[in-house]
Amino acid sequence: MTIEQRTRLSWPEVIFRELMAPLQSGVYHITKAVTGLAGNVVRLFYLYSENDRLKAENEALLAELSAAREALRENEELRAFLQLAKDKQKEIVVAEVIARSPVSWFNTIVLNKGATSGIRQDMAVITPEGVVGRIFSVTAHTSQAHLITDPKSAVGGRVQRTGEIVLVEGIGSPDDARVRVKLLDREVDLQPGDKIVTSGLSDIYPKGLLIGEVVEVHEVQHGLNRYGILVPAADIAHLEWVAVITK
Amino acid sequence: MSWRHITAGLLVVLTAIVVQTALLNRFIPGVSPDLLIALVTAAGLVGGPPRGAVTGLFCGLFTDLMVDRLLGLGTISMVAAGLISGLLGQGLFRENFVVPFLVGGVVTACRQSLFYLGALAFGVHIPFGESLTAVVIPSICYNGLLTGLLFPLWQRLVRRLYRL
Numbered sequence: 364m365t366i367e368q369r370t371r372l373s374w375p376e377v378i379f380r381e382l383m384a385p386l387q388s389g390v391y392h393i394t395k396a397v398t399g400l401a402g403n404v405v406r407l408f409y410l411y412s413e414n415d416r417l418k419a420e421n422e423a424l425l426a427e428l429s430a431a432r433e434a435l436r437e438n439e440e441l442r443a444f445l446q447l448a449k450d451k452q453k454e455i456v457v458a459e460v461i462a463r464s465p466v467s468w469f470n471t472i473v474l475n476k477g478a479t480s481g482i483r484q485d486m487a488v489i490t491p492e493g494v495v496g497r498i499f500s501v502t503a504h505t506s507q508a509h510l511i512t513d514p515k516s517a518v519g520g521r522v523q524r525t526g527e528i529v530l531v532e533g534i535g536s537p538d539d540a541r542v543r544v545k546l547l548d549r550e551v552d553l554q555p556g557d558k559i560v561t562s563g564l565s566d567i568y569p570k571g572l573l574i575g576e577v578v579e580v581h582e583v584q585h586g587l588n589r590y591g592i593l594v595p596a597a598d599i600a601h602l603e604w605v606a607v608i609t610k
Numbered sequence: 611m612s613w614r615h616i617t618a619g620l621l622v623v624l625t626a627i628v629v630q631t632a633l634l635n636r637f638i639p640g641v642s643p644d645l646l647i648a649l650v651t652a653a654g655l656v657g658g659p660p661r662g663a664v665t666g667l668f669c670g671l672f673t674d675l676m677v678d679r680l681l682g683l684g685t686i687s688m689v690a691a692g693l694i695s696g697l698l699g700q701g702l703f704r705e706n707f708v709v710p711f712l713v714g715g716v717v718t719a720c721r722q723s724l725f726y727l728g729a730l731a732f733g734v735h736i737p738f739g740e741s742l743t744a745v746v747i748p749s750i751c752y753n754g755l756l757t758g759l760l761f762p763l764w765q766r767l768v769r770r771l772y773r774l
Contacts, residue, residue, distance in 0.1 A: 462631035465673045466684060467641045467745050468725055468736060473631070473676075514729075514736045515679070535736040535745075600639040 437604070443491040444606050453569065454610035455489075456480050458506070460602045468535060470513040472496070472602060477504045485567050487608045493573040493596025494518065494561060495605050506607070509533075510599055511574065512542055519562040520544070520574050527551045528562055531574050531593060540600065544577060544591035553580055553591050569608065619771045623649070623668050631676065641745055643752040644718070646673065650688055651717045651757045652764030654695025655710060657772050662699075665768075666692030683728040691721040707758070714757025715750045722746045 372380075441457060448455045458474035476482055478501050488495040488508045496510040509516055516533035530545040546553060557577040563570025579592040626645040634642040646669040654662025670688030674681050695717045702709050726741055 460636070462676075463635035464677055465627060465631050465635065465646070466677050466725070467644075467722075467749060468729060468734075468741075469677060469679075471677070514734050534740065535734075 440491075440604055444604065447489070447491045447606060451569065451572075451608075453608045455606040456482060456609050457604055457606050458482075459604055461505075468514075470496075470510040470516075470533060470535065470599075471499070472508050472510060472605075474506045474508060474605065474607070475504070476607070477502050477506045479503050481609045482506045482607050483609075487568045487572070488605050489572060489608065490597040490602070490605055492598065493575060494568060495595075495597050495599060495602065497567050498607060508605070508607075511595060512540075512599055516542075518568060518574060519564045520559040521562040522551070522553060523558040523560050524554075525552050525557075527553075528564070529553070529559060529591075531559060540594060541578075542575070542593050542595060544593050546589055546591070549588060551589075553577060553589070555580060555591075557591075559593055615771050615773070619665075620668065622767060622771070623665075623672055626669075627672050627676070641748040641752065643756040644749065645756070645760075646688070647691060647718055647721065647753045648714060648757040648760045649764055649768075650692045651695040651710065651714050651753075652761055653768045653772075654692045654697075654717075655699035655713060655761075656765050656768045657696070658700065659693045659696030661768070661772055662692030662694075662696035663689045664692070666690070680729060680732055680734065683725060683732070687721045687724040687728065690724055691717045694720050710761035711754045711758030715754030717757075718750045718753040719746065722749055 444455065444457050456476055458476035458480070460472045461475045462473040464471040472495075474482070474488075482498055482501055484498055484501055486498045488497060494511055496508045496513070496516065498506050499509045500507045511518055511531060511533055512535070513533040514535035518531040520529045520531045521527065522529060528547055529551060530547060532543045532545055534541065534543050544553065544559060555577055559574045559577065561568040561570060561572040561574060573596045575593040575595040575597075577591045577593050580589060581592070582589050623646070626649055630642075630645050634645065650662060650666045650669050653665035657665075666688035667685060670685030673688065674684040677684060695713055698713045698716065699709075702713070722745060726736065726738075726746075729736060
Protein backbone atom coordinates (compact mmCIF):
# COMPACT_ATOMS: atom_id res chain seq x y z
CA MET A 364 0.00 0.00 0.00
CA THR A 365 1.26 3.49 -0.74
CA ILE A 366 -0.30 6.78 0.22
CA GLU A 367 1.86 9.16 -1.65
CA GLN A 368 1.53 9.82 -5.34
CA ARG A 369 3.96 7.60 -7.19
CA THR A 370 5.90 8.45 -10.27
CA ARG A 371 6.54 4.91 -11.33
CA LEU A 372 4.30 1.87 -11.55
CA SER A 373 5.33 -1.37 -9.98
CA TRP A 374 6.05 -4.27 -12.33
CA PRO A 375 2.96 -6.26 -11.36
CA GLU A 376 0.87 -3.25 -12.20
CA VAL A 377 2.59 -2.82 -15.54
CA ILE A 378 2.23 -6.45 -16.46
CA PHE A 379 -1.41 -6.61 -15.36
CA ARG A 380 -2.34 -3.44 -17.20
CA GLU A 381 -0.49 -4.53 -20.33
CA LEU A 382 -2.27 -7.89 -20.23
CA MET A 383 -5.63 -6.35 -19.58
CA ALA A 384 -5.38 -3.68 -22.24
CA PRO A 385 -5.96 -5.96 -25.32
CA LEU A 386 -8.79 -7.68 -23.49
CA GLN A 387 -10.37 -4.39 -22.57
CA SER A 388 -9.89 -3.10 -26.06
CA GLY A 389 -11.34 -6.31 -27.53
CA VAL A 390 -14.33 -6.28 -25.23
CA TYR A 391 -14.87 -2.59 -25.89
CA HIS A 392 -14.77 -3.00 -29.67
CA ILE A 393 -16.90 -6.14 -29.63
CA THR A 394 -19.44 -4.41 -27.40
CA LYS A 395 -19.35 -1.39 -29.65
CA ALA A 396 -19.88 -3.56 -32.71
CA VAL A 397 -22.66 -5.56 -31.07
CA THR A 398 -24.33 -2.41 -29.81
CA GLY A 399 -24.02 -0.93 -33.28
CA LEU A 400 -25.41 -4.10 -34.83
CA ALA A 401 -28.23 -4.25 -32.31
CA GLY A 402 -28.94 -0.62 -33.04
CA ASN A 403 -28.90 -1.40 -36.75
CA VAL A 404 -31.18 -4.37 -36.24
CA VAL A 405 -33.58 -2.26 -34.21
CA ARG A 406 -33.32 0.47 -36.84
CA LEU A 407 -33.86 -2.14 -39.57
CA PHE A 408 -37.02 -3.36 -37.88
CA TYR A 409 -38.09 0.22 -37.50
CA LEU A 410 -37.29 0.83 -41.19
CA TYR A 411 -39.25 -2.23 -42.20
CA SER A 412 -42.29 -1.11 -40.28
CA GLU A 413 -41.77 2.44 -41.52
CA ASN A 414 -41.50 1.08 -45.06
CA ASP A 415 -44.68 -0.94 -44.62
CA ARG A 416 -46.46 2.09 -43.20
CA LEU A 417 -45.26 4.30 -46.07
CA LYS A 418 -46.22 1.66 -48.61
CA ALA A 419 -49.71 1.41 -47.13
CA GLU A 420 -49.94 5.19 -47.01
CA ASN A 421 -48.77 5.38 -50.63
CA GLU A 422 -51.34 2.80 -51.70
CA ALA A 423 -54.08 4.66 -49.84
CA LEU A 424 -53.03 7.93 -51.44
CA LEU A 425 -52.90 6.33 -54.89
CA ALA A 426 -56.37 4.89 -54.32
CA GLU A 427 -57.60 8.31 -53.21
CA LEU A 428 -55.99 9.92 -56.24
CA SER A 429 -57.54 7.35 -58.53
CA ALA A 430 -60.96 7.87 -56.91
CA ALA A 431 -60.57 11.63 -57.21
CA ARG A 432 -59.61 11.31 -60.90
CA GLU A 433 -62.56 8.99 -61.46
CA ALA A 434 -64.89 11.42 -59.69
CA LEU A 435 -63.50 14.27 -61.79
CA ARG A 436 -64.00 12.29 -64.99
CA GLU A 437 -67.55 11.35 -63.98
CA ASN A 438 -68.21 14.94 -63.03
CA GLU A 439 -67.03 16.14 -66.43
CA GLU A 440 -69.10 13.47 -68.16
CA LEU A 441 -72.24 14.40 -66.21
CA ARG A 442 -71.58 18.09 -66.81
CA ALA A 443 -71.48 17.30 -70.54
CA PHE A 444 -74.88 15.63 -70.20
CA LEU A 445 -76.31 18.74 -68.52
CA GLN A 446 -74.88 20.89 -71.30
CA LEU A 447 -76.41 18.53 -73.84
CA ALA A 448 -79.86 18.86 -72.25
CA LYS A 449 -79.45 22.64 -72.28
CA ASP A 450 -78.28 22.74 -75.91
CA LYS A 451 -81.00 20.45 -77.21
CA GLN A 452 -83.64 21.97 -74.90
CA LYS A 453 -84.75 18.52 -73.84
CA GLU A 454 -85.43 16.90 -70.52
CA ILE A 455 -83.11 14.02 -69.89
CA VAL A 456 -82.59 11.32 -67.29
CA VAL A 457 -78.97 10.33 -66.84
CA ALA A 458 -78.56 6.62 -66.15
CA GLU A 459 -75.67 4.29 -65.57
CA VAL A 460 -75.07 1.23 -67.73
CA ILE A 461 -75.09 -1.69 -65.31
CA ALA A 462 -74.99 -4.67 -67.64
CA ARG A 463 -74.87 -5.83 -71.22
CA SER A 464 -76.73 -8.52 -73.09
CA PRO A 465 -75.75 -12.04 -72.01
CA VAL A 466 -75.99 -13.08 -75.67
CA SER A 467 -73.23 -11.91 -77.99
CA TRP A 468 -75.61 -11.75 -80.95
CA PHE A 469 -77.62 -8.87 -79.54
CA ASN A 470 -76.37 -5.42 -78.75
CA THR A 471 -78.33 -4.29 -75.72
CA ILE A 472 -77.57 -2.54 -72.46
CA VAL A 473 -79.30 -2.47 -69.08
CA LEU A 474 -79.71 0.92 -67.37
CA ASN A 475 -80.11 1.49 -63.64
CA LYS A 476 -83.17 3.75 -64.09
CA GLY A 477 -86.66 2.75 -65.08
CA ALA A 478 -90.31 3.75 -64.99
CA THR A 479 -90.02 5.46 -61.60
CA SER A 480 -87.51 7.88 -63.16
CA GLY A 481 -89.86 8.65 -66.01
CA ILE A 482 -88.34 6.32 -68.59
CA ARG A 483 -90.76 4.80 -71.09
CA GLN A 484 -90.49 2.51 -74.08
CA ASP A 485 -89.17 4.02 -77.32
CA MET A 486 -87.35 6.92 -75.74
CA ALA A 487 -84.03 7.88 -77.32
CA VAL A 488 -80.79 7.03 -75.53
CA ILE A 489 -77.86 9.30 -76.25
CA THR A 490 -74.48 10.50 -74.99
CA PRO A 491 -73.01 13.96 -75.54
CA GLU A 492 -71.11 12.43 -78.48
CA GLY A 493 -74.10 10.97 -80.30
CA VAL A 494 -77.01 8.57 -80.57
CA VAL A 495 -76.77 5.29 -78.62
CA GLY A 496 -80.11 3.55 -79.16
CA ARG A 497 -83.65 3.40 -77.87
CA ILE A 498 -85.43 2.06 -74.81
CA PHE A 499 -87.01 -1.28 -75.56
CA SER A 500 -88.35 -2.50 -72.22
CA VAL A 501 -88.80 -0.92 -68.82
CA THR A 502 -89.25 -2.17 -65.27
CA ALA A 503 -89.75 0.04 -62.22
CA HIS A 504 -86.04 0.54 -61.60
CA THR A 505 -84.29 -0.69 -64.75
CA SER A 506 -84.63 -0.34 -68.46
CA GLN A 507 -83.16 -2.13 -71.42
CA ALA A 508 -82.03 -0.30 -74.52
CA HIS A 509 -81.30 -1.64 -77.98
CA LEU A 510 -78.15 -0.08 -79.34
CA ILE A 511 -77.97 1.32 -82.87
CA THR A 512 -75.53 -1.51 -83.64
CA ASP A 513 -78.16 -4.16 -82.82
CA PRO A 514 -79.30 -6.16 -85.87
CA LYS A 515 -82.92 -5.12 -85.21
CA SER A 516 -82.12 -1.41 -85.01
CA ALA A 517 -83.04 1.10 -87.72
CA VAL A 518 -82.70 4.86 -87.32
CA GLY A 519 -83.82 7.45 -89.83
CA GLY A 520 -80.83 9.58 -90.73
CA ARG A 521 -79.93 12.55 -92.86
CA VAL A 522 -76.62 13.22 -94.61
CA GLN A 523 -75.55 16.47 -92.96
CA ARG A 524 -73.75 17.74 -96.08
CA THR A 525 -76.60 17.23 -98.55
CA GLY A 526 -79.69 16.84 -96.37
CA GLU A 527 -80.61 13.56 -98.09
CA ILE A 528 -82.46 10.90 -96.15
CA VAL A 529 -80.85 7.51 -95.34
CA LEU A 530 -81.55 4.59 -93.03
CA VAL A 531 -78.96 3.60 -90.45
CA GLU A 532 -79.23 -0.11 -89.67
CA GLY A 533 -77.45 -2.23 -87.09
CA ILE A 534 -75.60 -5.27 -88.35
CA GLY A 535 -74.97 -6.92 -85.01
CA SER A 536 -71.35 -5.86 -84.98
CA PRO A 537 -70.15 -7.44 -81.72
CA ASP A 538 -67.58 -4.74 -81.06
CA ASP A 539 -70.26 -2.07 -81.53
CA ALA A 540 -68.01 -0.34 -84.00
CA ARG A 541 -69.95 -0.31 -87.25
CA VAL A 542 -73.45 0.14 -88.63
CA ARG A 543 -74.76 0.13 -92.17
CA VAL A 544 -76.10 3.18 -93.98
CA LYS A 545 -78.80 2.09 -96.36
CA LEU A 546 -79.57 4.47 -99.18
CA LEU A 547 -83.24 4.95 -99.92
CA ASP A 548 -82.35 6.16 -103.40
CA ARG A 549 -79.37 4.89 -105.41
CA GLU A 550 -78.54 8.44 -106.45
CA VAL A 551 -78.00 9.68 -102.91
CA ASP A 552 -74.62 11.38 -102.74
CA LEU A 553 -72.82 9.56 -99.92
CA GLN A 554 -69.08 9.85 -99.41
CA PRO A 555 -66.60 8.74 -96.75
CA GLY A 556 -66.33 11.47 -94.14
CA ASP A 557 -70.02 12.41 -94.36
CA LYS A 558 -71.65 12.95 -91.00
CA ILE A 559 -75.07 11.41 -90.50
CA VAL A 560 -77.57 13.00 -88.10
CA THR A 561 -81.04 11.90 -87.07
CA SER A 562 -83.69 12.92 -89.58
CA GLY A 563 -86.36 13.71 -87.00
CA LEU A 564 -88.94 11.88 -89.10
CA SER A 565 -89.64 9.31 -86.38
CA ASP A 566 -91.19 9.89 -82.99
CA ILE A 567 -88.20 8.36 -81.20
CA TYR A 568 -85.17 10.44 -82.09
CA PRO A 569 -85.24 14.24 -82.13
CA LYS A 570 -83.89 15.89 -85.26
CA GLY A 571 -80.21 16.69 -85.63
CA LEU A 572 -78.55 14.30 -83.19
CA LEU A 573 -75.23 13.05 -84.50
CA ILE A 574 -75.26 9.33 -85.33
CA GLY A 575 -71.77 8.96 -86.73
CA GLU A 576 -69.42 9.34 -89.65
CA VAL A 577 -69.37 7.36 -92.89
CA VAL A 578 -66.05 5.57 -93.34
CA GLU A 579 -66.71 3.39 -96.38
CA VAL A 580 -69.10 3.34 -99.34
CA HIS A 581 -69.63 0.02 -101.13
CA GLU A 582 -71.27 -0.84 -104.41
CA VAL A 583 -73.19 -4.12 -104.62
CA GLN A 584 -75.11 -6.01 -107.29
CA HIS A 585 -72.73 -4.79 -110.02
CA GLY A 586 -73.20 -1.18 -109.06
CA LEU A 587 -76.99 -1.32 -108.96
CA ASN A 588 -77.01 -0.63 -105.29
CA ARG A 589 -74.80 1.09 -102.75
CA TYR A 590 -74.48 1.23 -99.00
CA GLY A 591 -72.20 2.92 -96.51
CA ILE A 592 -70.47 1.81 -93.34
CA LEU A 593 -70.71 4.23 -90.48
CA VAL A 594 -68.74 4.42 -87.24
CA PRO A 595 -71.03 5.60 -84.43
CA ALA A 596 -70.09 8.92 -82.85
CA ALA A 597 -70.85 7.58 -79.36
CA ASP A 598 -68.28 5.16 -77.96
CA ILE A 599 -70.83 2.36 -77.76
CA ALA A 600 -68.37 -0.35 -76.73
CA HIS A 601 -67.39 1.53 -73.58
CA LEU A 602 -70.64 3.10 -72.42
CA GLU A 603 -70.79 4.05 -68.77
CA TRP A 604 -73.35 6.83 -68.55
CA VAL A 605 -76.12 7.58 -71.00
CA ALA A 606 -78.98 10.07 -71.16
CA VAL A 607 -82.55 9.10 -71.92
CA ILE A 608 -84.53 11.91 -73.55
CA THR A 609 -87.77 11.96 -71.62
CA LYS A 610 -89.35 15.12 -73.12
CA MET B 611 -81.46 -33.82 -55.06
CA SER B 612 -82.47 -31.87 -51.97
CA TRP B 613 -83.90 -28.36 -51.95
CA ARG B 614 -80.60 -27.21 -50.49
CA HIS B 615 -78.75 -28.50 -53.56
CA ILE B 616 -81.30 -27.03 -55.96
CA THR B 617 -81.04 -23.64 -54.23
CA ALA B 618 -77.26 -23.83 -54.29
CA GLY B 619 -77.33 -24.76 -57.99
CA LEU B 620 -79.62 -21.84 -58.80
CA LEU B 621 -77.38 -19.49 -56.82
CA VAL B 622 -74.35 -20.65 -58.80
CA VAL B 623 -76.16 -20.04 -62.10
CA LEU B 624 -77.42 -16.62 -60.98
CA THR B 625 -73.98 -15.58 -59.76
CA ALA B 626 -72.48 -16.67 -63.07
CA ILE B 627 -75.09 -14.61 -64.96
CA VAL B 628 -74.42 -11.52 -62.86
CA VAL B 629 -70.65 -11.83 -63.34
CA GLN B 630 -71.18 -12.45 -67.04
CA THR B 631 -73.47 -9.49 -67.76
CA ALA B 632 -72.16 -6.93 -65.29
CA LEU B 633 -68.44 -7.65 -65.55
CA LEU B 634 -67.29 -9.78 -68.46
CA ASN B 635 -69.70 -8.52 -71.13
CA ARG B 636 -69.41 -4.98 -69.89
CA PHE B 637 -65.68 -4.62 -69.58
CA ILE B 638 -64.56 -6.83 -72.46
CA PRO B 639 -65.58 -5.12 -75.69
CA GLY B 640 -67.04 -7.37 -78.35
CA VAL B 641 -67.33 -11.09 -77.71
CA SER B 642 -66.41 -12.13 -74.20
CA PRO B 643 -65.81 -15.55 -72.59
CA ASP B 644 -69.04 -17.24 -71.53
CA LEU B 645 -69.09 -18.52 -67.94
CA LEU B 646 -72.44 -20.21 -68.46
CA ILE B 647 -71.23 -22.25 -71.42
CA ALA B 648 -68.25 -23.33 -69.32
CA LEU B 649 -70.62 -24.39 -66.52
CA VAL B 650 -73.02 -26.25 -68.83
CA THR B 651 -70.13 -28.01 -70.59
CA ALA B 652 -68.66 -29.11 -67.25
CA ALA B 653 -72.08 -30.35 -66.09
CA GLY B 654 -72.47 -32.40 -69.27
CA LEU B 655 -68.94 -33.79 -69.14
CA VAL B 656 -69.13 -34.75 -65.47
CA GLY B 657 -72.79 -35.70 -65.10
CA GLY B 658 -73.72 -36.93 -68.57
CA PRO B 659 -76.39 -35.67 -71.02
CA PRO B 660 -79.37 -35.41 -68.59
CA ARG B 661 -77.51 -33.30 -66.04
CA GLY B 662 -75.91 -31.24 -68.79
CA ALA B 663 -79.36 -30.58 -70.25
CA VAL B 664 -80.87 -29.63 -66.85
CA THR B 665 -78.02 -27.22 -66.15
CA GLY B 666 -78.40 -25.84 -69.68
CA LEU B 667 -82.13 -25.44 -69.11
CA PHE B 668 -81.66 -23.20 -66.07
CA CYS B 669 -78.76 -21.25 -67.57
CA GLY B 670 -80.75 -20.72 -70.77
CA LEU B 671 -83.95 -19.77 -68.95
CA PHE B 672 -82.24 -17.11 -66.87
CA THR B 673 -80.38 -15.82 -69.93
CA ASP B 674 -83.66 -15.59 -71.84
CA LEU B 675 -85.20 -13.61 -69.00
CA MET B 676 -82.53 -10.99 -69.52
CA VAL B 677 -82.87 -10.78 -73.30
CA ASP B 678 -86.29 -9.46 -74.16
CA ARG B 679 -86.72 -11.14 -77.54
CA LEU B 680 -86.49 -14.54 -79.18
CA LEU B 681 -87.53 -15.90 -75.80
CA GLY B 682 -86.76 -19.61 -75.67
CA LEU B 683 -83.94 -19.63 -78.20
CA GLY B 684 -81.35 -19.16 -75.46
CA THR B 685 -82.88 -22.01 -73.47
CA ILE B 686 -83.05 -24.38 -76.43
CA SER B 687 -79.46 -23.65 -77.45
CA MET B 688 -78.20 -24.08 -73.87
CA VAL B 689 -80.07 -27.38 -73.39
CA ALA B 690 -78.56 -28.56 -76.67
CA ALA B 691 -75.13 -27.45 -75.44
CA GLY B 692 -75.55 -29.49 -72.25
CA LEU B 693 -76.72 -32.55 -74.18
CA ILE B 694 -73.88 -32.36 -76.71
CA SER B 695 -71.33 -31.92 -73.95
CA GLY B 696 -72.78 -34.93 -72.12
CA LEU B 697 -72.68 -37.09 -75.23
CA LEU B 698 -69.12 -36.04 -76.03
CA GLY B 699 -68.14 -36.74 -72.43
CA GLN B 700 -69.42 -40.31 -72.72
CA GLY B 701 -67.37 -40.94 -75.83
CA LEU B 702 -64.15 -39.31 -74.71
CA PHE B 703 -61.62 -39.95 -72.01
CA ARG B 704 -62.63 -36.90 -69.97
CA GLU B 705 -59.78 -37.19 -67.47
CA ASN B 706 -57.45 -36.03 -70.22
CA PHE B 707 -56.88 -32.35 -69.53
CA VAL B 708 -57.28 -31.41 -73.20
CA VAL B 709 -60.84 -32.73 -73.41
CA PRO B 710 -62.60 -29.86 -71.58
CA PHE B 711 -60.81 -27.33 -73.80
CA LEU B 712 -61.94 -29.15 -76.95
CA VAL B 713 -65.48 -29.90 -75.78
CA GLY B 714 -65.89 -26.28 -74.65
CA GLY B 715 -65.01 -25.15 -78.17
CA VAL B 716 -67.22 -27.71 -79.92
CA VAL B 717 -70.20 -26.98 -77.64
CA THR B 718 -69.79 -23.24 -78.26
CA ALA B 719 -69.70 -23.79 -82.02
CA CYS B 720 -72.92 -25.85 -81.86
CA ARG B 721 -74.66 -23.37 -79.58
CA GLN B 722 -73.70 -20.33 -81.64
CA SER B 723 -74.75 -22.05 -84.89
CA LEU B 724 -78.09 -22.99 -83.39
CA PHE B 725 -78.60 -19.47 -82.11
CA TYR B 726 -77.67 -17.95 -85.48
CA LEU B 727 -80.06 -20.24 -87.37
CA GLY B 728 -82.82 -19.61 -84.81
CA ALA B 729 -82.36 -15.86 -85.04
CA LEU B 730 -82.43 -16.10 -88.83
CA ALA B 731 -85.62 -18.16 -88.71
CA PHE B 732 -87.26 -15.48 -86.58
CA GLY B 733 -86.26 -12.68 -88.95
CA VAL B 734 -83.16 -11.34 -87.22
CA HIS B 735 -80.73 -11.14 -90.11
CA ILE B 736 -77.08 -11.05 -89.12
CA PRO B 737 -74.46 -11.13 -91.91
CA PHE B 738 -72.94 -14.64 -92.03
CA GLY B 739 -69.32 -13.71 -92.76
CA GLU B 740 -69.23 -11.10 -90.04
CA SER B 741 -70.91 -13.48 -87.57
CA LEU B 742 -68.39 -16.18 -88.27
CA THR B 743 -65.30 -14.03 -87.89
CA ALA B 744 -66.54 -11.64 -85.24
CA VAL B 745 -68.71 -13.87 -83.03
CA VAL B 746 -68.43 -17.61 -83.67
CA ILE B 747 -64.65 -18.06 -84.01
CA PRO B 748 -63.66 -15.71 -81.14
CA SER B 749 -66.26 -17.26 -78.84
CA ILE B 750 -65.05 -20.80 -79.69
CA CYS B 751 -61.51 -19.80 -78.71
CA TYR B 752 -62.59 -17.91 -75.59
CA ASN B 753 -64.98 -20.54 -74.32
CA GLY B 754 -62.71 -23.47 -75.12
CA LEU B 755 -60.01 -21.81 -73.07
CA LEU B 756 -62.33 -20.76 -70.26
CA THR B 757 -63.99 -24.18 -70.05
CA GLY B 758 -60.61 -25.89 -69.82
CA LEU B 759 -59.28 -23.50 -67.21
CA LEU B 760 -62.41 -23.51 -65.06
CA PHE B 761 -63.09 -27.22 -65.49
CA PRO B 762 -61.48 -28.36 -62.20
CA LEU B 763 -63.55 -25.79 -60.29
CA TRP B 764 -66.83 -26.44 -62.12
CA GLN B 765 -66.23 -30.19 -61.90
CA ARG B 766 -66.03 -30.06 -58.11
CA LEU B 767 -69.07 -27.82 -57.96
CA VAL B 768 -71.11 -30.02 -60.30
CA ARG B 769 -70.14 -33.16 -58.34
CA ARG B 770 -71.26 -31.57 -55.09
CA LEU B 771 -74.49 -30.21 -56.54
CA TYR B 772 -75.48 -33.46 -58.24
CA ARG B 773 -73.98 -35.62 -55.47
CA LEU B 774 -71.81 -37.56 -57.89
